[in-house]
Amino acid sequence: MSLSIEPVAPDFRDDLASDSKLLSRYVEACEKLTSHLPPRRERSVAQQEKAARAETAARGARHRFLDLHADHVHNELTDGRSRQVRLDExxxxxxxxxxxxxxxxxxxxADQQLPQSEKSGGEVDQGIFFAHLLDRRDTGEHLLRSMLAPTARALDLLPEFRRTGHLDLGQVVIRRDGCVAEVTICNQHVLNAEDNGVVEALETAVDLALLDDAVSVGVLRGSVLSHPRYAGRRAFGAGINLTDLYTGKIGFVDFMLRRETGYIRKLVHGLNLGSGHRLLDLPGGKPWVGAVETFAIGGATQVALVLDRVIAASDAYFSLPALTEGIVPGAANMRLGRVVGRRMAQRLIFFGEQVAADSPQALALCDEVVAPEAVDAAVAAAADRxxxxxxxxxxxxxHLAEESDDLFRTYMSRYALEQSARMHSPDVVAKLERTWVHRKRKA
Known part of the structure; x- marks a missing residue:
């Protein structure tokens, strides 16, 4: 086949074996059209357009293939939904x-070694894959329930945590005091921002708190910062680590999807302990208290939305600067309007409005505002209650009344498409570039 002639789109016939071969050959042919092109950032406008046509054609074929076969694909990969398989696997x-x-x-x-601007865009194809699996009720429910199972790391560490009541997971520390498990984010050099490692450690810590029968209540907070501007102060979190996103270290599956379907959803629903009965699989989890000190930016505000009691220091603030980053703020678009109303949700997401904890508007984002020195006592009182x-x-x-499984599954199906595309869109790359340059100049 000539590299200048675009391949003919496959004519799928609803036969999985033959259609999978057609898809494979077609994608390979599309990839050959661009195999001779220079790296993404060095391509001319004409070369960019040629690559975009080939990528769009291949993705259209993936959509059509999964329209026909998503159920069969998922059943085969999970042995008829008898195995709980995590996202990356x-x-x-x-x-x-x-x-x-x-x-x-x-x-x-190989993509992980590249900055975001030079990646292949394979995460968009992962987004298509998971969008179709989540779009179907049976496959989507199985996938989401699989992600509520305890992680292997948590199960391995559980005996030690039960014995000692304390574990240092690197970027997260969990400590049991009486019936309360305090989970502390320790990513001080980036203002307790989240990255792939923090998401992994947080899910492990949340699992441990939920698995330990001695724990009745969880507390989530940020550690004391080392940054000169905030030295000696705790901060709930600065959202996504934009430096890691710029340098290509934030993964679509390992961060974006895992975060929402893993530890955040476990904060809401608890664990799927595999009882074998759908109604008994999810015992409902345990209540969680959040201590918002200094700030809750971006992803930290997203997390605050799912906690049962949020204590805020009077000098703290909330913000959700989604447009500054250019990406979708997780499931906040689904939950925020319900909590603060549509208009305020748009002001937060579209205009980056900051909400001071001691302002009337913050009453929709937190339950109690106290002086900074009174946060510990207020958290303890809330946990006791x-x-x-x-x-x-x-x-x-x-939770059943306000966020059904179907609502979350449908949202996440569309989120998989939107977020994977946003991560690789030119405007997001340009915003990351500007942020990177600005930070280098300040340094």
């Missing part, structure tokens, strides 16, 4: 079984 198994459908492990490992045995049943019913 599912994506790489799909790559091995259906060449051309999603990037392979080796391809994604939430340790009441009647709380878990009531919080389970509250």
């Amino acid at each position: 599912l994506a790489f198994a799909g790559a091995d079984r259906y060449p051309g459908l999603v990037p392979t492990r080796a391809e994604m490992a 939430l340790a009441d045995p009647a709380v878990p049943s009531n919080r389970r019913m509250l």
